[in-house]
Amino acid sequence: MKKSSFAIGVAAAALTMVAAVSGASAQSWTDNITVGGRMYLDVSSSSLEVNGAKSGSKNGFGFDVKRVYFQVDKKFNDIYSLQMQTDVSPVNQTSGSIAGQGLYLKKAYFKAAFDPAFEVSVGSNEMPWIPYAESIYGYRWLENTLLEQNNTGARSTFGTSADWGVHVAGKFAQNFAYQVSLVNGKGYRDSSRSEGMDVETRLSAKFDQWNFAVGSYTGKRGQQTYSGTTEVVAPHTAQRYNALAAFTGDRFKAGVEYFTATDWQTASILDTSADHAKADDSDGYSVFSSYRVSPMYTVFGRFDNVKPTKKLAPWNEGNYYNFGIQMSPLKGITLALVAKHDEFDAYAGGPALKGAKTNTKFNEIGIFSELRY
DSSP states (O other): OOOOHHHHHHHHHHHHHHHHHTTSSSOTTTTTTEEEEEEEEEEEEEEEETEEEOOOOOEEEEEEEEEEEEEEEEOSSSEEEEEEEEEEEEEEESSSTTOOOOOEEEEEEEEEEEEEEEEEEEEEEEEHHHHHHHHHHTTTTTTTOOOOTTTTSSSSOOOOSEEEEEEEEEEETTTEEEEEEEEEETTTTOOOOOOSOOEEEEEEEEEETTTHHHHHHHHOTTTOOEEEEOOOOOOOOOOEEEEEEEEESSSSSEEEEEEEEEEESSSHHHHOOOTTTTTEEEEEEEEEEEESSSSSSEEEEEEEEESTTTTTTOOOEEEEEEEEEEEEETTTEEEEEEEEEEEEEEEETTTTTTOOEEEEEEEEEEEEEEEOO
């Protein structure tokens, strides 16, 4: 399906939504409103070292507020609804600095659920892949999933969980679900427009306790824009493909996630050299598992491997793991004792020469919590 045809279709659907809501029976804005939220808190000891020397602010023992979400839902009727969710990120989770702190609108959209197989939302909403992977993994409150995890700050991330645009989703044939999102490509923290829009997709299936999904992303990631009257040309297109398979039983869960990407980084998208010297490939995988040993306690673990620059620096590699034990003493309160290790090796010299190594290492152990209300 071409982007232009897709855009025309969703625009027509949006106009239909507005007309239908305007013709609906009047009701107070205070009717059918629900409020909720989540907080990710921890007390931990962490260290970030570069070639054995401590680096940055992610060192020492202390208290962290990793995320605070506040959500308001407004339901007009069985079809039309609104949702707003704020995201408070006190620190930049990549660098450990306060440079990225602030209050953001993560989700702000108007949705029309015409049919279980066809729902349309306009605004900032969840992207097709990362939230789905998070729902299968189940431990987002402890760590981002494969595409976003980057505790060392030394490797790249490969996706975002929400973005501004038009999102179409649905479930069909009992076992299948899909989502297609046409977005600006800069993530929910930047609502500015670009010259074109990106497309992310997902097709998933669930058979009893088995889950399978494939997904894709293609676009300029918001790099093709106008600076005054001058067009910033993005000659290359970022692409990413995803796959996931998992068993999610009542007590035992195990799964694997994989991605491969081409020209994902800004430098590759904007490269204008004759031979596109900055073209690059990336890939990675994540293996995770958990087992509920009693109604209150669950043990879990995970391992990731990422090669972010397979052509330009083919020896560069990151490995991450965590393991721990979780307990749920009360409804809405989840606690876990967790150990994490993230390590990235980068080599100088480019593809022709494996030069000097820079080792970046992150370790953390502590009590992590998710509070829902």
